[in-house]
Amino acid sequence: MNKPGCKVLVVGRDAVWLREAIKGLNHNAHQESGAFGLSFVPAASAADAQVAVRDDGSIQIVLIDSQDLDQPLLPFVDWLGDFRPELSLYVLLGRGEERAQVANLLGETLSGYFMRDEQDWAGWRHILQAEIAEKAATPFFDALKRYVELAKDSWHTPGHSGGDSLRGSPWVGDFYQFLGENTLRADLSVSVPMLDSLLHPAGVINDAQALAARAFGARRTYFATNGSSTANKVILQTLLAPGDTLLLDRNCHKSVHHATILSGARPVYLESTLNRRYGLFGPVPKQTILDALAAYPSARVLILTSSTYDGLCYDLAPIIAAAHECGVKVVVDEAWYGFARFHPAMRPTALECGADYVTQSTHKVLSALSQASMIHVNDPAFDAHLFRENFNMHASTSPQYSIIASLDVARKQAMMEGYTLIDRALGIARELRELIAGTGVFRVLELDDLLPAELASDAIRLDPTKLTIDISDSGYSGAELRDILLERFNIQVEKTTFNTLTLLVTIGTTRSKASRLLDALMRVARDKRTPRRPPQLPALPGLGRLVCLPRDAFYEAGEMLPLLDDDGRPNVELAGRVACDQVTPYPPGIPVWTPGQQISDEAVSYLGRVTRMQKDLELHGVEQDGDGYYVRVLRLEDEQMLKFDRNAR
Numbered sequence: 001m002n003k004p005g006c007k008v009l010v011v012g013r014d015a016v017w018l019r020e021a022i023k024g025l026n027h028n029a030h031q032e033s034g035a036f037g038l039s040f041v042p043a044a045s046a047a048d049a050q051v052a053v054r055d056d057g058s059i060q061i062v063l064i065d066s067q068d069l070d071q072p073l074l075p076f077v078d079w080l081g082d083f084r085p086e087l088s089l090y091v092l093l094g095r096g097e098e099r100a101q102v103a104n105l106l107g108e109t110l111s112g113y114f115m116r117d118e119q120d121w122a123g124w125r126h127i128l129q130a131e132i133a134e135k136a137a138t139p140f141f142d143a144l145k146r147y148v149e150l151a152k153d154s155w156h157t158p159g160h161s162g163g164d165s166l167r168g169s170p171w172v173g174d175f176y177q178f179l180g181e182n183t184l185r186a187d188l189s190v191s192v193p194m195l196d197s198l199l200h201p202a203g204v205i206n207d208a209q210a211l212a213a214r215a216f217g218a219r220r221t222y223f224a225t226n227g228s229s230t231a232n233k234v235i236l237q238t239l240l241a242p243g244d245t246l247l248l249d250r251n252c253h254k255s256v257h258h259a260t261i262l263s264g265a266r267p268v269y270l271e272s273t274l275n276r277r278y279g280l281f282g283p284v285p286k287q288t289i290l291d292a293l294a295a296y297p298s299a300r301v302l303i304l305t306s307s308t309y310d311g312l313c314y315d316l317a318p319i320i321a322a323a324h325e326c327g328v329k330v331v332v333d334e335a336w337y338g339f340a341r342f343h344p345a346m347r348p349t350a351l352e353c354g355a356d357y358v359t360q361s362t363h364k365v366l367s368a369l370s371q372a373s374m375i376h377v378n379d380p381a382f383d384a385h386l387f388r389e390n391f392n393m394h395a396s397t398s399p400q401y402s403i404i405a406s407l408d409v410a411r412k413q414a415m416m417e418g419y420t421l422i423d424r425a426l427g428i429a430r431e432l433r434e435l436i437a438g439t440g441v442f443r444v445l446e447l448d449d450l451l452p453a454e455l456a457s458d459a460i461r462l463d464p465t466k467l468t469i470d471i472s473d474s475g476y477s478g479a480e481l482r483d484i485l486l487e488r489f490n491i492q493v494e495k496t497t498f499n500t501l502t503l504l505v506t507i508g509t510t511r512s513k514a515s516r517l518l519d520a521l522m523r524v525a526r527d528k529r530t531p532r533r534p535p536q537l538p539a540l541p542g543l544g545r546l547v548c549l550p551r552d553a554f555y556e557a558g559e560m561l562p563l564l565d566d567d568g569r570p571n572v573e574l575a576g577r578v579a580c581d582q583v584t585p586y587p588p589g590i591p592v593w594t595p596g597q598q599i600s601d602e603a604v605s606y607l608g609r610v611t612r613m614q615k616d617l618e619l620h621g622v623e624q625d626g627d628g629y630y631v632r633v634l635r636l637e638d639e640q641m642l643k644f645d646r647n648a649r
Contacts, residue, residue: 004416005037006132007058007148011049012065012092018042024121029129036132038125046071053084057420060135061128062087067094067116081109083344085217088131092116137162138412139207141405143195148185156191157398160184166372186403198223199392205367208408215415217351218358218376222391223407225399227294228335228373229255231359233262235331235375236301238383238390239357240265242551245299247292250543251281251590252305252335254620257550257582261595264551268296269594273452278470279588280450282312285371286458289319293326298401303331306350309495310502311466312450313337315459316353324354329379335361337463338374339507342418345426346463351378365465366418367504368410372403405627413507421507428466428514429505435518436469441525442458443470445500465505472499475529489520497588538609540590541602547578548634548642554580556638563607563622563629570608577633578642583621585610591621599633 010025012018025040043049046069053059062080066073073091078492080087091113100480111131114124154161164183166176176184188195196203205223213221224231233254240246242264251272260267270292273282284304293299302323306314320330332350337362340346350358356379362368377387413421433444447462449470471481478496485491485501494502503517546555558580565571579593585607592603611617613630623630634642 003037003171004035004136005039005058006060006416007056008038008040008061008063008128009043009059010040010050010054010063010065011043011046012068012323013044013070014065014068015044017065017068018044021119021121024119025125028121028125036129036136038129038132046076049076050079050083053080053087057417057423060086060088060132060416061090061111063090063092063114063124063128065092065116067092074082077109084419085134086215086342086418088128088135090114090128110507124157135211135415137207137211138405138408138410139204139211140196140408141208143204144186144188144401147188147192148182151185157189158187160187162187178311183402185347186405189398190367195401198225198404199395199397200388205404208404208411212374212407212411213376213478215411216360216374216376217349218378219384220377222375222377222387223404224373224375224395225371225403226395227363227371228333228359228361228392229253229258231373231375232256232303232331232333233259234387234390234394235357235359236265236303237258237263237393238387239329239331243549244301245296247289247299247302247328249284249304251308252303252334254582254584254591255351256303256333257591257594261550261554264549265301266384266549267546267594268292268299271412271542272590273454274540275450275452278445278468278500280310280468280500281457281588281590282308282310282450282452283314283460285454286315286319287390287576290322293322293328299326299328301331303333305333305335307334307337307463307466309466310450310468311336311463312455313461313463315461316350316355317348320354329356331355331357331359332591334358334374336364336466338362339365339414339418340463342414343422343426346422351376354378362407362410365504366410367413367507368406369400369403371400372407372410374407391536395588420506425505425507425509427467428509428511430466432467432505432514433464436467436521439522439525440530441471441473442521444468445470469501469503470499471501473528473531474524474525475531481524484524489523491515491517491520511517531618533562538606540588541592541600541606543591543605544579544593544600546596547598548596548641552642553578553595553634556580556634556642558622558632558634560632561628562632563604563613568608568612570601570604572601572604574599574604574631574633578639580634581621582631583607583619583631585614586618586620 010021013174022040022042043052049216072281077089079089080089089109090111093113095115160166163176166172190197209221209223236259240263244265245268246260246265247268247270249272250269270284270288272284304314306316323330324438334350340349358376360374363370364371364373436442436444445468450459478498478500482493482496485493494504559575562571577599579597579599580595582591582594584591592607593599619629
């Protein structure tokens with residue numbers, strides 16, 4: 001296993017002192033064999049330091065000689081903190097130097113300071129090594145490893161007793177061999193006090209969450225083992241009471257729609273943009289959001305998704321500022337962007353833009369197990385008790401401890417080598433863009449290709465690690481090319497549309513994988529077919545009028561009506577009825593109607609067309625009986641009872 005290496009960058013113009021300091025600090029570090037491979041390197045100027053911090057991800061600490069710096073201290077410290085916020089910054093002070101400006105920075109940007117003239121190499125090295133140890137700590141993972149190593153007899157759940165029921169079984173012993181001993185020994189329960197409780201953390205889970213809050217720039221962070229789906233529900237149920245108004249993107253994750261039902265909120269759906277050429281949905285236009293804030297002064301919460309599945313990121317700061325001026329809390333679903341804090345090319349993050357709550361699917365883009373997610377809180381009016389009650393309502397009393405450990409480990413890796421790994425991923429993504437274009441058949445779409453005209457002035461950014469490839473000239477459909485890559489070349493893509501493939505470049509992407517991908521695309525390009533006219537999906541109809549709260553419609557028994565009549569045409573009896581369920585065709589994955597909405601002729605016709613056009617269609621929210629689809633709607637006698645004042649704001 002590779003051993004870690006950490007560097008402390010010492011910055012100052014005094015060449016004699018700097019040489020002596022580097023020599024003394026390294027001599028002391030070499031005498032004391034630490035766990036982090038600590039070494040000290042010089043920078044003769046602030047400019048040299050900036051280059052070093054940019055080029056060398058192993059630099060974890062910057063020690064600044066404030067008495068002999070070639071530019072003002074505060075701007076330099078601010079630049080370091082902005083460029084790589086995971087760095088620890090220390091300052092060397094002279095004897096007669098005023099400490100006021102440094103004192104103001106302590107607890108904010110600076111981690112501490114030393115007296116320059118003391119030249120206490122051993123003392124400084126001990127403190128700096130302790131700083132790295134704190135950043136690199138994994139309190140929960142360490143406790144889990146210690147407990148497994150203790151090899152305690154299990155007289156508690158789970159029933160496999162650390163794998164003992166599986167090991168040696170002639171029927172299921174292969175499952176034990178497949179997972180491995182440590183995985184099963186680490187599958188424990190709340191019966192083990194030293195591993196703390198996710199529902200009421202006061203020990204190592206609490207410590208791990210505090211380290212995550214520091215790493216991601218939050219006031220508080222909570223670990224979730226049910227994915228961002230549960231995280232979104234917890235937040236919205238905390239912030240919203242029945243009847244409260246919620247502003248949400250129609251194209252948000254289905255968990256947000258589910259949270260609307262659970263909380264009893266009254267939704268105001270904001271229409272997202274559509275790139276008709278590629279069938280890709282983008283952000284809500286900024287003006288649409290601002291108009292909604294003005295039109296609904298009673299709104300309590302705004303929730304947005306940034307980045308989108310395809311990598312489009314809002315210019316969040318002005319939107320959040322406008323929402324806060326209206327007294328609206330802002331929640332950002334950052335499921336696909338949880339790594340952004342650790343590289344300047346990806347920032348600012350939603351938290352840095354002022355979001356009150358952020359959910360992140362840590363497992364999607366960092367080194368965590370599936371379902372591992374985080375909730376970050378920066379709301380100054382945060383009600384910790386109410387949040388905890390809602391969290392416990394949704395979380396399992398038997399969480400998977402390996403998922404918790406993976407969150408601890410993913411945070412450590414992001415802090416200690418995230419900059420290096422993300423920089424490598426960005427480099428691979430840049431190379432792939434160029435090389436894929438060189439096939440002459442495939443092309444990675446750029447921001448201008450992806451942006452609908454409505455977003456041209458909204459300062460939308462593109463996450464370059466999301467590669468959306470235009471496959472139109474290959475003659476293959478997205479589904480066909482997906483299957484070719486999987487079956488012939490052992491390559492699994494993230495998603496497809498009728499004329500695009502989406503690939504994710506992550507911190508786990510290697511140049512070998514990139515080479516195999518490029519080779520596969522070049523081979524397919526040589527076998528290209530005559531390009532076909534891409535199918536045009538019918539325009540998505542607007543959402544119908546909201547007749548009653550989604551919760552009220554969802555919990556009614558309702559009645560089932562066929563989507564199509566006996567002749568396969570749209571059922572005219574559905575028009576005007578009120579939906580009980582959310583109906584969503586995949587693709588494109590956008591709800592055609594949601595609970596409580598009046599069903600329009602256009603919506604029924606749209607579903608009729610897509611069911612005929614798309615052989616691999618998934619239609620969620622309907623019941624399928626043979627070849628027929630049935631949808632649940634309110635009984636006519638229930639509609640009048642549930643209707644609310646539709647003029648209310």
